[in-house]
Amino acid sequence: MSEKYIYDLHEGDATMRNLLGGKGAGVAEMARVGVAVPDAFTVTTTASVETMKRGGEWPEELAPQVAEGLKRLEERTGKVLGGKDNPLLLSVRSGAVVSMPGMMDTILNLGISDETVPAIVAESGNERFAWDCYRRFIQMYGEVVEGIDAHAYEDALTNMKARKGATLDTDLSAEDLKELVQEFKQISNDALGGEWTSDPVEQLNRAINAVFKSWLNPRADVYRKANGISADYGTAVNVMQMVFGNRGETSATGVCFTRNPSTGAKELYGEFLTNAQGEDVVAGIRTPRPLAEMSEVLPEAYKQLIDTMKKMELHYKDMQDMEFTIENGKLYLLQTRNGKRTAAAALKVASDLVDEGIIDKTEALKRIEPSQLDQLLHPAIDPHHGTEAIARGLPASPGAAVGEVVFDADVAAERGGNGEPVVLVRFETTPDDIAGVIVCQGILTAHGGMTSHAAVVARGMGKPCVAGAAGIKIDPVGKTLTIGDRAFKEGDVITLNGSTGEVFGKALELIPPQINEDFKKVVGWADEVRTMGVRANAENFEDASKARELGAEGIGLCRTEHMFFGADRLPAVREMITAENSEQRAAALEKILPMQQADFEQVFTAMKGLPVTVRLLDPPLHEFLPNLVEQSLLVQKLELTNAPAVQLEEARRTLAQVKKLHEQNPMLGTRGCRLAMLYPEIPDMQARAIIRAALAVLEREGETIGVEIMIPLVALPTELKTQRAIVEAAVKDEFEKAGKELPYTIGTMIELPRAAMVADQIAEHADFYSFGTNDLTQTTIGISRDDAENGFLTTYVMDEVLPKNPFESIDVDGVGAVVRIGVEKGRSVKPDLKCGVCGEHGGDPDSIDFFQSVGLNYVSCSPFRVPVARFAAAKAAL
Numbered sequence: 001m002s003e004k005y006i007y008d009l010h011e012g013d014a015t016m017r018n019l020l021g022g023k024g025a026g027v028a029e030m031a032r033v034g035v036a037v038p039d040a041f042t043v044t045t046t047a048s049v050e051t052m053k054r055g056g057e058w059p060e061e062l063a064p065q066v067a068e069g070l071k072r073l074e075e076r077t078g079k080v081l082g083g084k085d086n087p088l089l090l091s092v093r094s095g096a097v098v099s100m101p102g103m104m105d106t107i108l109n110l111g112i113s114d115e116t117v118p119a120i121v122a123e124s125g126n127e128r129f130a131w132d133c134y135r136r137f138i139q140m141y142g143e144v145v146e147g148i149d150a151h152a153y154e155d156a157l158t159n160m161k162a163r164k165g166a167t168l169d170t171d172l173s174a175e176d177l178k179e180l181v182q183e184f185k186q187i188s189n190d191a192l193g194g195e196w197t198s199d200p201v202e203q204l205n206r207a208i209n210a211v212f213k214s215w216l217n218p219r220a221d222v223y224r225k226a227n228g229i230s231a232d233y234g235t236a237v238n239v240m241q242m243v244f245g246n247r248g249e250t251s252a253t254g255v256c257f258t259r260n261p262s263t264g265a266k267e268l269y270g271e272f273l274t275n276a277q278g279e280d281v282v283a284g285i286r287t288p289r290p291l292a293e294m295s296e297v298l299p300e301a302y303k304q305l306i307d308t309m310k311k312m313e314l315h316y317k318d319m320q321d322m323e324f325t326i327e328n329g330k331l332y333l334l335q336t337r338n339g340k341r342t343a344a345a346a347l348k349v350a351s352d353l354v355d356e357g358i359i360d361k362t363e364a365l366k367r368i369e370p371s372q373l374d375q376l377l378h379p380a381i382d383p384h385h386g387t388e389a390i391a392r393g394l395p396a397s398p399g400a401a402v403g404e405v406v407f408d409a410d411v412a413a414e415r416g417g418n419g420e421p422v423v424l425v426r427f428e429t430t431p432d433d434i435a436g437v438i439v440c441q442g443i444l445t446a447h448g449g450m451t452s453h454a455a456v457v458a459r460g461m462g463k464p465c466v467a468g469a470a471g472i473k474i475d476p477v478g479k480t481l482t483i484g485d486r487a488f489k490e491g492d493v494i495t496l497n498g499s500t501g502e503v504f505g506k507a508l509e510l511i512p513p514q515i516n517e518d519f520k521k522v523v524g525w526a527d528e529v530r531t532m533g534v535r536a537n538a539e540n541f542e543d544a545s546k547a548r549e550l551g552a553e554g555i556g557l558c559r560t561e562h563m564f565f566g567a568d569r570l571p572a573v574r575e576m577i578t579a580e581n582s583e584q585r586a587a588a589l590e591k592i593l594p595m596q597q598a599d600f601e602q603v604f605t606a607m608k609g610l611p612v613t614v615r616l617l618d619p620p621l622h623e624f625l626p627n628l629v630e631q632s633l634l635v636q637k638l639e640l641t642n643a644p645a646v647q648l649e650e651a652r653r654t655l656a657q658v659k660k661l662h663e664q665n666p667m668l669g670t671r672g673c674r675l676a677m678l679y680p681e682i683p684d685m686q687a688r689a690i691i692r693a694a695l696a697v698l699e700r701e702g703e704t705i706g707v708e709i710m711i712p713l714v715a716l717p718t719e720l721k722t723q724r725a726i727v728e729a730a731v732k733d734e735f736e737k738a739g740k741e742l743p744y745t746i747g748t749m750i751e752l753p754r755a756a757m758v759a760d761q762i763a764e765h766a767d768f769y770s771f772g773t774n775d776l777t778q779t780t781i782g783i784s785r786d787d788a789e790n791g792f793l794t795t796y797v798m799d800e801v802l803p804k805n806p807f808e809s810i811d812v813d814g815v816g817a818v819v820r821i822g823v824e825k826g827r828s829v830k831p832d833l834k835c836g837v838c839g840e841h842g843g844d845p846d847s848i849d850f851f852q853s854v855g856l857n858y859v860s861c862s863p864f865r866v867p868v869a870r871f872a873a874a875k876a877a878l
């Protein structure tokens with residue numbers, strides 16, 4: 001049997017979305033439940049897919065099936081396409097499976113021609129109406145089917161209006177429009193170099209084909225990419241009898257939502273225009289009127305519309321976005337779909353529908369996108385700003401920032417600290433900039449990617465960041481930021497949109513974050529459903545408290561190196577690094593210990609009652625020392641200027657140290673436990689600081705945290721065995737000195753492929769595993785996380801060599817497989833081994849879905865991602 005490519009209106013229903021497209025399934029369903037819909041048939045998505053496969057050729061059976069479908073439609077309506085007596089007019093509409101509003105094309109009034117126009121005049125008794133339909137058709141058909149430039153028609157219309165002294169299209173008379181039709185025909189003929197086809201049956205086939213093609217137009221392509229819709233689906237084509245909203249004052253066309261799509265409020269929302277067709281409402285030529293006014297103009301149709309809206313919302317159990325047309329007082333529905341809505345509206349609608357008993361909580365969770373929650377956690381730019389962006393970078397950390405440009409982190413720290421709104425603009429940021437970063441409104445960098453330092457830090461603090469804006473030039477010395485031909489000096493105001501990566505050359509209005517009762521309620525439902533825990537990555541009191549407030553159930557990653565960068569401890573840290581023997585080193589560490597302890601006490605106080613995973617020192621030591629090139633230059637300069645001998649000596653000694661510690665490939669060098677293997681004094685000191693802090697908090701607060709000590713960058717079982725022994729000895733000693741004990745565990749980070757491969761051997765020495773997926777991605781794929789986004793990775797993602805940035809969303813096939821092996825091997829030895837993840841992926845919904853599937857116990861992410869992660873974990877568990 002040959003494939004069925006055509007479905008008549010009454011053959012379809014809501015479940016046939018994949019075949020009939022959203023629009024086709026929607027109108028069929030409305031017809032099925034007794035709503036007035038113009039009669040129609042739908043060409044299936046399969047027909048469009050087959051046509052794509054054949055390089056644009058229709059499958060053989062399609063044309064005859066269209067002809068039969070048309071014949072049946074003619075029989076049902078008693079009208080004939082191209083008929084001189086009772087002509088059938090059609091709309092040919094595109095309908096994708098996933099709604100892509102306005103991305104593809106529609107042709108209205110097909111069937112109107114020199115032959116049929118007299119009958120339309122006679123039947124409607126309205127000459128103006130007939131010629132209005134005709135000129136609209138020629139333009140739409142010319143544009144969509146023949147690819148003729150719209151300007152040609154629009155200019156002719158504008159000239160006509162000027163000639164006739166008309167302001168609105170509706171001011172043109174029947175005679176004017178008749179003239180316009182002749183002009184339009186001429187335009188089409190000129191463009192095509194001959195007679196364009198006026199046979200409606202052939203026009204129909206060409207129109208269907210044009211809709212097929214519109215699936216692949218650049219606009220639709222961009223939309224599909226942005227929304228992750230596959231190009232393979234193809235589009236359905238709905239061929240529908242025309243109904244006319246432009247037949248006079250008892251006719252109208254409009255759009256309505258069953259609830260307010262901005263706020264979610266249950267209220268009337270929509271617009272209409274009398275004596276208008278199709279695009280007139282959205283095209284902005286005439287100002288549409290609020291729907292409420294329709295109750296006066298067309299009371300009967302209004303009442304019916306309100307009833308239909310209620311009916312369809314209950315039927316679909318979701319907010320509907322509907323299109324309708326009223327012809328001579330009779331209401332027809334042309335489209336219904338689940339309405340697109342803002343994040344705030346999504347929450348309100350879901351929560352109201354649950355209250356109204358229309359859906360249950362599980363269904364409500366399914367309806368909300370985790371990324372929508374994220375929008376609500378940051379002040380946002382007023383969407384109606386209407387301002388052009390002057391530059392673009394990566395949307396590294398969502399939210400909006402308005403402030404004065406500042407080029408220096410110290411200036412940012414000072415001015416921001418005084419409460420002035422500043423935006424830190426840097427070529428790239430380094431850990432040294434942190435003080436400025438903390439108090440600025442947002443960060444703009446010319447270099448660096450989504451996991452660059454600036455981005456990670458910014459996300460952690462919920463601070464907007466646009467990173468790697470390649471089009472900007474920064475002169476930190478002359479203190480200017482140049483974008484195109486505009487130069488910004490320190491103090492000039494810019495706005496960043498960290499959610500889109502846009503930069504604006506002035507202050508834009510902000511609207512505050514919208515965490516409200518709906519938000520709390522919905523995230524609360526998520527907690528009832530999810531099985532994975534959600535922790536946060538935090539290393540100070542503020543972040544930890546914030547995380548807890550946002551629902552974190554512990555800390556999955558407390559990085560200790562950040563604690564070494566503080567100005568008060570850097571000298572001691574440098575002393576430790578430059579120590580010539582272990583006594584000197586121990587002495588320096590002795591100075592650092594109380595500072596570390598104080599830091600831990602703060603975090604532990606914020607998190608008391610909950611577990612905290614403290615990771616021992618990870619970065620390469622040279623990060624604590626001056627840069628090699630800069631230090632060499634400094635020595636040269638001191639030599640040339642005959643600087644005092646002590647100063648020169650000091651600079652030379654430092655240079656020697658820097659040289660000694662310099663590595664070509666520091667990310668694969670002496671970091672993590674490798675450092676601790678060389679200098680066991682470091683983990684010894686850190687373990688002591690952790691235990692002292694935990695005991696102190698217990699003493700002071702009557703309650704302490706669950707201590708989890710984590711050894712980083714382990715590749716070899718012996719490394720963990722050795723480190724474990726060092727930590728255990730230090731802890732034992734501290735317990736003895738204190739005369740008190742508390743429970744603690746020791747685990748490791750799995751962030752090297754080898755560690756995952758031998759996870760069964762490592763598990764013998766580990767109480768828990770935490771997958772450090774940032775480094776694991778870097779080491780598994782072999783892409784430097786600090787450089788790649790400025791180079792090939794961006795191209796790879798754009799060209800779809802890679803489906804997405806693996807630092808944002810886990811590479812399931814590669815890095816994911818390594819995680820899976822790590823979990824399985826670890827649990828083959830210790831079936832209850834607690835496994836979590838603490839990379840940036842811990843806050844990414846798609847990655848969270850994957851982590852659920854490999855059976856991780858928890859995810860850990862930046863404090864501001866915690867609600868999103870709670871929510872995504874619930875969706876993953878559904």
Ligand code: ADP
Binds near residue numbers: 104108245278279
């Ligand atoms: P989109 O997917 O861009 O919304 P549609 O296929 O819904 O495109 O068509 C655009 C507009 O054309 C509709 O809003 C409607 O006003 C008008 N239209 C489509 N089909 C008909 C019809 N059968 N009768 C009258 N107007 C129609």
Ligand code: MG
Binds near residue numbers: 323335
């Ligand atoms: Mg539509």
Ligand code: MG
Binds near residue numbers: 618712772
């Ligand atoms: Mg790491």
